[in-house]
Amino acid sequence: MHQYHVLQSGTIILKPDGRRVRSLEHRCTAVLVWPEKAPVSARNTVLTDPCFTFRGFQSAQNRLDRLGLSFDDIGRIFVTHPHSDHRLHMPRDAIRRRFPHFDPRDTAMPGISAVSCPGHSRRLHALVFCAASGEVWITGDAVLDEEWLRAWGFYWPNGYSPEEIIQTWQSVAMIIKNADVIVPGHGEPFRVTADLVAHLLAGFPHATYADACEYEVSDLLRERLNEL
Ligand SMILES: [Zn+2]
């Protein structure tokens, strides 16, 4: 079992209907993960998507303070996918030391796995572990936020091919089938509930290229709905 805490709340300017909310920053969700029953140290912590804006870094420091921790207690980093808004970035001169990358085969940190979720990026991997709230999936931009998920939206400014969009839906279905809590790439964590899955199932036939993977995606969603 692990615990997790959002250090930088992810936000996204672009909404699925094409609106842009200029008061928001484009910044990813950064999460600290550590084993439930061990004292926290640089030996057993993983920080996901450590791409901090100036404001995001300040709030991360405050949140670490409240946990009685500092950036010195962060051992490894895990980048869900190699887009520039997720790779390691700290405000200028904030922290100079290096952070090694987390390897899920690391036997010193058992119980955390990396699961391939291609589509948004060919190399996207979710970080998956068990917490008190159930199975947690830190998905990077496989799920941008709950609003984008509910709209079956994909981040169209990236110019995706039909194959990549279809892969995105297959990854989303696999995530919904397994996750109890989703920590999306640019939003707050949320639970996979019967209401959410029913909404997704009803909306999927209207998603772009849904006809190319409708049975497979709908079957996984229906299976999950029956379990909830
Ligand atoms: Zn992103």
Ligand SMILES: [Zn+2]
């Ligand atoms: Zn991305």
